[in-house]
Amino acid sequence: MAKPVVKKEYTFLERIYLWEIVKGLKLTFKHFTFNFKESLKKGPHTVPTCWQYPEDRRPIAPVFRGAHMLCLDDEGRELCVGCGMCARACPAKCITVKRGKPAEGEEGKYAGKTMSTEFTIDMLRCIFCGFCEEACPKGAIQLGQEYELAEYTMDACIYDKERLLANFQKAKAEGKLKPPKKPVPVAEGDKKAAAKKAAQKPAGKEATKSKKATSKPQAEEKKASESKGEET
C-alpha cells in the first residue's frame, strides 16, 4: 500500500538552508576523514568499500562457475568416458565430444573403459550455466574458479582437451578444487528405491545409453560450428 505523503511544514532553520547545509557538510566531512585515514594505510586494499581489482581480489565462493576443467581421479586417470552427456545438456551447444577406445597400452590413463578422443568447449558461446557439470555421470567436467578468460583471438577461446586438463592441474596445485558434493537428502519413502537404483548401476548400461546420446548432439554441434565459421 502506498504510504500517504505527509507534507511537513519546514521550520525557519530549514527554510534558510544554511544550517541544513552545515549539517550536510558535517556528514561528508565524517566520510572524508574516515576514508582519508583508511587510505593512508599500507596495502592495496585501503578504502574499505573499494576493491582495486588487479591487486585486490574478492574471495570467490567454492561453487563459483568459472572456466571448465576436466578432472582426473586420485590415481591421475582421466575421469571422462566420452559419453557426451555434457554436450547433450549444454544449452549453448558449445561442447564437442568424440568417444573412442584408449589406444593399446594406454588403458591405465583412463578411469573408464572408453575415453574422449576429442573434447572442446567453445568458451565464446558458453554461458557458464553449469549444466554440463550437473549432467556428467562421472563428475569429470567441472567449472573452476578462473574468470579472467579474455584472449586476443577467437580461436584461442576454444579450449581443447589439453587445456581443460591443464586447468585441472592448475586448480589442484592452487588448492582451488571444489569440495566434494554433499549427498542430496532423500525422503523416507524414496530411500529404498534409491538404494535399489544404486545397486543396479552397471557401467555397461550407461555406455549404451550414452552411445545414443552422443551421436545426435555431435551432429548438431558440427553443424553449429560450421555455420558459425561462415558467419565469421
Add this chain to the structure above:
Amino acid sequence: MDNWVIALIKVVFIWTWTLLIATLMTWVERRGSAMMQDRLGPNRAGPFGLFQPLADGIKLFTKEDIIPEKAHKILFSLGPILFALPAFSAYAVIPFGDKLVVNGKEIILQVADVNVGFLYVVALGAMAVYGIVLGGWGSNNKYSILGGLRSTAQLISYEVPFGLSLLAVVLVYGTFSLREISLAQQGTFLGFLPNWGIFKQPLGFILFIVTAYAEANRVPFDLPEAESEIVAGYHTEYGSMRLGLYLFGEYVNMYTLAALMVTLYFGAWHLPYIDMSKFLGPVSYGIASFLVFFLKTAFFLWLFVWVRWTVPRFRYDQVMGLGWKALIPLALVNLFITALCIQLTV
C-alpha cells in the same frame, strides 16, 4: 626599468601560480569527492595520482578539435576564450601577500594596486558570462542554448546581491582598493575580535559566499551545466582544449573568488592577534604573508569542493526565488544597517 622587470616577474609568477593551483584543484576535486563518497579517485598516475591533471591536459591537447557543422564558427571559437580570459586576468588586482623588501626596495605582493580594483573584479566576473552565453548560442544545440539562457537568468538574480554585499564592504573601509582594505584589517576590533571583515559584515559575508558560488557556476548553482538535466549545458558541443578552457576557467574563477573572500572578509595576510611584521625579517615576512594568505585561500577553495559534493542543485525557479526574494532584500537591509552604523559612529 626596474619597475617593469618587477611587474613582469609578478605577472609571470601569479599567472603560473594560478594555473598551478587550478590544475591541482582538479585533482583535489576528484580525490576529495571520491573520499567523501567512499571511493578512491584517480590514484594511478604518479604518487597519489598527482600527475592525473597532466595526463588530462595532454589528452585534451591531443584530441581532435571538432566544430559542429551547423555551429556559428566565430562565436563557437570565441566562447571559451571570452570565458577564460576574464578568469585569468581577474587576479591582477587581488593581493597575494603583503610586501617583500629586497635590497631596500619595497615590492608589493600584488600585480597592480588599482584604486578601483574592486570594480575591476566585479566587472570581469560578469564578463565571464558572455563566454558561456556565446558558447551556448554558437553551438546551435538545444541543451547549449538552455545552459546559456540559464546562465543569463542566473546572472541577473545573483549579480545584484553580489554587488550590494560588496558595496557594504566599501562603506566599511571607505576605499575601492583591495590592498588598502587588506591593510585596514590589522589589529583587533571591539578589543577582542580580530579586525576582520567577517566580524564587521557577518550577514554581508553570507550573502557574498552564496553569490560567489553562483558566480563561479558551482553547485548548488551550477544550473548552466546541470549534467542531470541538460546534458552538459553550454559546453555540450565542446571538446578538446576548448572544453579544457571552460573547465580550467572555472577553477581559476574559483581561485579568484576564494582570494577575494580572504581579502575582504578574512583579514587577507593578517594572523589574528599576532603581528608578523614585528618579529620577522623583511624577506621572511613577505614569504610568511604569502603563505598565510594562500592557506586561507586554500581553505575556501576546499570549501568550494566540499559544498559541491554535499548539497544538491537548486531548481531553476528556486534560484530565481532565492535571488530576488531573499538575497536582494537581505543585501539591501545589510547595506542600510551598515550605512546607519557608519553614520552613527563617525
